Amino acid sequence: MEVWEIEMSTAHTSAQSAKLILDGQEYDLPMTVGSEGEVGIDIGKLRALTGAVTLDPGYGNTGSCRSTITFIDGEKGILRYRGYPIEEVAEKLQFLEVAYLLLYGKLPTKAEYETFVASVNQHTLVNEEMKNFYVGYPRRGHPMAILASLVASLATFHPSPNEEEVELNIIRLIAKLPTIAAFSYKMSVGQPFVYPRNDLAYCENFLHMTFALPVEPYIVSPTLRKALNLLLILHADHEQNCSTSTVRMVGSSQANVFASVAAGIAALWGPLHGGANQRVIEMLEMIRDDDMDFQKYVAKAKDKNDPFRLMGFGHRVYKNFDPRAKILKGAADEVLGELGVEDPLLEIAKNLEDVALNDSYFVEKKLYPNVDFYSGIIYRAMGIPTGMFTVMFALGRLPGWMAQWKEQRETPGGRIGRPRQIYDGETQRPVPGFDAR
Numbered sequence: 001m002e003v004w005e006i007e008m009s010t011a012h013t014s015a016q017s018a019k020l021i022l023d024g025q026e027y028d029l030p031m032t033v034g035s036e037g038e039v040g041i042d043i044g045k046l047r048a049l050t051g052a053v054t055l056d057p058g059y060g061n062t063g064s065c066r067s068t069i070t071f072i073d074g075e076k077g078i079l080r081y082r083g084y085p086i087e088e089v090a091e092k093l094q095f096l097e098v099a100y101l102l103l104y105g106k107l108p109t110k111a112e113y114e115t116f117v118a119s120v121n122q123h124t125l126v127n128e129e130m131k132n133f134y135v136g137y138p139r140r141g142h143p144m145a146i147l148a149s150l151v152a153s154l155a156t157f158h159p160s161p162n163e164e165e166v167e168l169n170i171i172r173l174i175a176k177l178p179t180i181a182a183f184s185y186k187m188s189v190g191q192p193f194v195y196p197r198n199d200l201a202y203c204e205n206f207l208h209m210t211f212a213l214p215v216e217p218y219i220v221s222p223t224l225r226k227a228l229n230l231l232l233i234l235h236a237d238h239e240q241n242c243s244t245s246t247v248r249m250v251g252s253s254q255a256n257v258f259a260s261v262a263a264g265i266a267a268l269w270g271p272l273h274g275g276a277n278q279r280v281i282e283m284l285e286m287i288r289d290d291d292m293d294f295q296k297y298v299a300k301a302k303d304k305n306d307p308f309r310l311m312g313f314g315h316r317v318y319k320n321f322d323p324r325a326k327i328l329k330g331a332a333d334e335v336l337g338e339l340g341v342e343d344p345l346l347e348i349a350k351n352l353e354d355v356a357l358n359d360s361y362f363v364e365k366k367l368y369p370n371v372d373f374y375s376g377i378i379y380r381a382m383g384i385p386t387g388m389f390t391v392m393f394a395l396g397r398l399p400g401w402m403a404q405w406k407e408q409r410e411t412p413g414g415r416i417g418r419p420r421q422i423y424d425g426e427t428q429r430p431v432p433g434f435d436a437r
């Protein structure tokens with residue numbers, strides 16, 4: 001077996017190259033350092049130089065791109081959009097300002113913001129023909145499946161033949177996703193679709209389309225509007241997570257924005273990713289119906305022979321706390337208080353968090369509540385059904401997906417995403433006839 005040694009130059013920030021010794025031969029691999037001091041070994045030429053590739057299932061050690069959009073320091077619980085701390089962004093901005101910031105790299109001036117909002121408002125309607133799609137789905141069909149397919153279908157109505165249309169399609173998607181999501185909710189509860197009202201702000205419009213009925217006036221509650229704005233902002237981007245990497249991967253083949261985002265929605269749906277918000281509530285309900293015995297579920301989560309995991313706990317990057325979960329825990333108290341909702345699930349969640357945070361299993365493995373842990377309790381109090389929770393996540397994540405898609409597209413020298421593998425299967429052998437199988 002050949003021996004590899006890898007030697008990096010001294011201080012991380014001043015590192016120039018890493019030395020790799022493979023089978024006695026030395027190779028210099030260039031180092032790269034990000035604006036926050038993150039160090040990467042550039043292995044772009046590794047295979048050409050050595051014939052070897054790296055192996056990193058789950059990509060826990062692989063930087064797939066350079067990006068200027070979002071910074072996370074998982075050890076310190078830091079999340080920043082374009083350099084702005086999430087705590088400040090969540091407190092001071094509207095969701096569409098955040099969308100603009102992520103997409104275009106700067107906060108909009110008042111005039112730029114007004115133009116942006118006006119162009120989003122111009123595109124909130126979906127083509128009437130799209131309504132036909134909804135009737136083809138079973139009433140109980142999961143809204144994430146509907147969302148992914150309808151977003152992909154937008155490409156049939158809005159092709160992207162030139163750059164102008166590409167930019168416009170980004171605006172169109174921001175404008176239309178709430179309409180598509182609200183229509184799928186209406187379909188699931190057997191109510192008539194409520195069309196967008198362009199005199200309403202983004203969050204209010206979604207709440208209007210979701211909860212209004214043609215038979216009576218609907219006034220959007222300021223508590224719901226504020227809560228939704230916060231939830232969408234906290235979900236708006238999270239650098240190279242599973243769904244965003246999917247959007248980039250699909251986009252790397254030069255697929256259009258609708259196809260790329262539809263793929264991201266599909267990736268988000270999984271219970272280890274955005275689908276966890278639905279699973280958290282289902283888990284809390286299970287505990288409620290099981291005599292509130294949360295200790296039993298903590299024990300199950302620790303049992304290696306039991307596939308059960310505490311949903312809403314753990315994160316690939318955060319190893320201290322998830323700053324979004326911290327904000328949402330406070331918001332859950334506030335929103336439920338303002339709405340006068342008493343939900344036993346909030347108490348169970350807090351108890352579960354306390355037990356887990358003081359248990360050596362969770363402490364040693366650095367498992368903390370993530371963004372999905374408290375978001376569902378707020379959505380529930382807002383009257384949004386559990387099946388729609390991951391759709392709400394997608395509404396929030398949309399600007400991040402498109403900002404990443406756009407950044408990749410605009411970065412010179414981009415290549416199609418195409419990882420290698422280490423093949424472990426049979427070596428070459430002849431195909432036998434039926435009599436020899």
Ligand code: ACO
Binds near residue numbers: 271273276302310314
């Ligand atoms: N409950 C119990 N044990 C857990 C949990 C959990 N929620 N999460 C991780 N662990 C354990 C694992 O069993 C593993 O133990 P081991 O080292 O003894 O084998 C160790 O902690 C590390 O876990 P991994 O699965 O290797 O961590 P990874 O970074 O691959 O996965 C993930 C992260 C998927 C978030 C994981 O923590 C998990 O499944 N959490 C529950 C689902 C969830 O809440 N997902 C939402 C994440 S946030 C988001 O995507 C928006």
